[in-house]
Amino acid sequence: MPNRQTWLWSDFVSLTVLYLGSVRCKEFYVQLGMTANLPCDNLSKVTEVEWMYGAQLIIRGNVKTGNTFREKLPVSSRARLIGGSLQIRNVESADSGHYTCKAKTKNEEHDLYVVTVSSSPSGPFLRSKKVDLRCQIGKSSKIKPKWLRPDETPVSEGDTHTLPSVDFSDEGKWVCQIADKNFSLNIAVLGILPGPNLTVNESDSVVLPCVLSNPVSKYAYQAFQLLEGGWAQISPKSDHLLSLRMEGSELYWNKTGVRKKELQFSSEKLGTNLSLMLKDVKMKHAGQYQCSLKFKDKGTLKFQVSLQVKGQPGGSAVVPGTHGNGSIKGLLFGLNLWLWVAIGVGSLVVISLIATVVCLYQRHKRMKKRRRQKRRSIRQPLTARDYCQCNRSSRGPPNGRQQETSYKKGHQC
Ligand SMILES: *[C@@H]1O[C@H](CO)[C@@H](O)[C@H](O)[C@H]1NC(C)=O
Ligand SMILES: *[C@@H]1O[C@H](CO)[C@@H](O)[C@H](O)[C@H]1NC(C)=O
Numbered sequence: 001m002p003n004r005q006t007w008l009w010s011d012f013v014s015l016t017v018l019y020l021g022s023v024r025c026k027e028f029y030v031q032l033g034m035t036a037n038l039p040c041d042n043l044s045k046v047t048e049v050e051w052m053y054g055a056q057l058i059i060r061g062n063v064k065t066g067n068t069f070r071e072k073l074p075v076s077s078r079a080r081l082i083g084g085s086l087q088i089r090n091v092e093s094a095d096s097g098h099y100t101c102k103a104k105t106k107n108e109e110h111d112l113y114v115v116t117v118s119s120s121p122s123g124p125f126l127r128s129k130k131v132d133l134r135c136q137i138g139k140s141s142k143i144k145p146k147w148l149r150p151d152e153t154p155v156s157e158g159d160t161h162t163l164p165s166v167d168f169s170d171e172g173k174w175v176c177q178i179a180d181k182n183f184s185l186n187i188a189v190l191g192i193l194p195g196p197n198l199t200v201n202e203s204d205s206v207v208l209p210c211v212l213s214n215p216v217s218k219y220a221y222q223a224f225q226l227l228e229g230g231w232a233q234i235s236p237k238s239d240h241l242l243s244l245r246m247e248g249s250e251l252y253w254n255k256t257g258v259r260k261k262e263l264q265f266s267s268e269k270l271g272t273n274l275s276l277m278l279k280d281v282k283m284k285h286a287g288q289y290q291c292s293l294k295f296k297d298k299g300t301l302k303f304q305v306s307l308q309v310k311g312q313p314g315g316s317a318v319v320p321g322t323h324g325n326g327s328i329k330g331l332l333f334g335l336n337l338w339l340w341v342a343i344g345v346g347s348l349v350v351i352s353l354i355a356t357v358v359c360l361y362q363r364h365k366r367m368k369k370r371r372r373q374k375r376r377s378i379r380q381p382l383t384a385r386d387y388c389q390c391n392r393s394s395r396g397p398p399n400g401r402q403q404e405t406s407y408k409k410g411h412q413c
């Protein structure tokens with residue numbers, strides 16, 4: 001009976017392969033949302049295959065006819081048989097676990113790990129924000145993920161890598177390596193490109209630079225929503241210059257109510273260039289300027305540039321409000337100030353001197369007058385007629401008797 005012998009033979013083979021097969025256990029790392037393929041090979045003599053998740057049946061099928069039966073597990077609806085292999089579409093974290101292919105000839109066992117690569121917050125990022133890169137393995141795995149920078153230099157071992165202040169140099173494809181498999185995460189950074197400080201000659205024009213690394217419209221689908229933004233002078237005085245507005249996903253300047261004649265700006269959609277031209281620059285325009293964009297839930301981008309205005313030949317240079325540095329303007333102003341102080345103090349001294357002198361003079365005069373009056377009032381009773389008589393008698397012809405009386409009376413004086 002060849003038939004029976006074949007069965008026996010196949011049972012023997014299946015038992016031995018079952019034993020060998022159950023020893024082999026492969027690990028599969030698949031990124032969240034991707035498709036997992038768990039193989040079950042060498043089924044040439046077998047038609048019926050069962051796939052188990054742990055101890056639960058997922059799917060059972062006939063390899064030859066393609067008839068399948070699915071259990072009502074979460075994974076079942078996304079599972080199908082290809083030959084004897086199991087394909088799971090759109091894997092979820094909960095799909096991680098132990099899988100077994102059961103066939104008459106053998107059991108084949110696999111561990112599936114669903115890998116989640118993500119960032120917190122989600123990108124794209126505003127420059128200089130803190131960003132955590134995460135590479136999480138679904139079920140407990142002994143393997144530690146490794147992060148590689150876009151230039152392939154390794155940075156850290158472990159599932160989280162932190163960028164304290166994300167920059168343009170961090171842009172690109174980061175790789176999380178698990179068991180020689182690569183899981184990538186693309187990083188995009190929106191920022192304002194750095195630019196130099198400016199010096200301009202008086203009455204020339206100057207472009208205050210503000211250039212975005214990417215047009216905001218590129219991230220419109222990621223809900224980049226402008227709350228406010230534009231140009232302002234921030235020192236030495238604070239002065240709003242020009243506002244941005246968003247129309248659809250594009251940035252424009254808001255022209256409404258802009259009365260400053262020295263500003264020249266585009267009325268087209270801006271793309272990445274938010275630069276502003278100042279025409280006929282005056283000394284008073286020197287200072288610190290800021291271009292900023294505030295996005296809903298994302299944060300604020302800021303760029304500052306300082307503008308120095310050089311005067312006409314022979315004129316004085318104006319250095320913007322540097323901290324306590326003696327600019328020439330400051331120096332001149334300082335000199336002026338000292339001069340004014342000196343003049344003020346000098347005049348005060350002179351005025352008070354004059355006042356004192358006048359006072360003293362007046363007092364002296366008054367005293368003199370009073371003394372004279374006093375002297376006169378004391379002399380009055382003594383002199384009067386007697387003195388005059390005295391005088392008169394003395395003025396009389398010189399004779400012995402009269403002289404005697406004169407002497408007598410004069411003695412009274
Ligand atoms: C399948 O069988 C072939 C020989 O028939 C063998 O070389 C191969 O290793 C087998 N594959 C597996 C996965 O068992
Ligand atoms: C994984 O990425 C590294 C660095 O980018 C590369 O050298 C390596 O070949 C990649 N490995 C695989 C399997 O793609």
Ligand SMILES: *[C@@H]1O[C@H](CO)[C@@H](O)[C@H](O)[C@H]1NC(C)=O
Nearest residue numbers: 195196197288305306320322
């Ligand atoms: C521009 O000037 C400010 C101070 O006025 C300074 O902090 C900043 O570093 C300067 N930037 C460049 C690019 O030189």
Ligand SMILES: *[C@@H]1O[C@H](CO)[C@@H](O)[C@H](O)[C@H]1NC(C)=O
Nearest residue numbers: 199200201202204310312313
């Ligand atoms: C400013 O003026 C000086 C001469 O007054 C000239 O040499 C210099 O090139 C000018 N700078 C700019 C930026 O025009």
Ligand SMILES: *[C@@H]1O[C@H](CO)[C@@H](O)[C@H](O)[C@H]1NC(C)=O
Nearest residue numbers: 243244245246254255256257
């Ligand atoms: C433009 O500016 C005007 C005046 O400042 C303001 O009333 C208006 O709301 C702004 N428009 C937009 C779209 O921001």
Ligand SMILES: *[C@@H]1O[C@H](CO)[C@@H](O)[C@H](O)[C@H]1NC(C)=O
Nearest residue numbers: 207211265273274275276277
């Ligand atoms: C940005 O626009 C200004 C004019 O507003 C222009 O002078 C400048 O060259 C532009 N910059 C770039 C990078 O396109």
Ligand SMILES: *[C@@H]1O[C@H](CO)[C@@H](O)[C@H](O)[C@H]1NC(C)=O
Nearest residue numbers: 319322323324325326327328
């Ligand atoms: C003032 O600025 C000049 C360069 O412009 C610098 O050499 C000097 O050290 C500064 N002085 C102070 C007190 O900051």
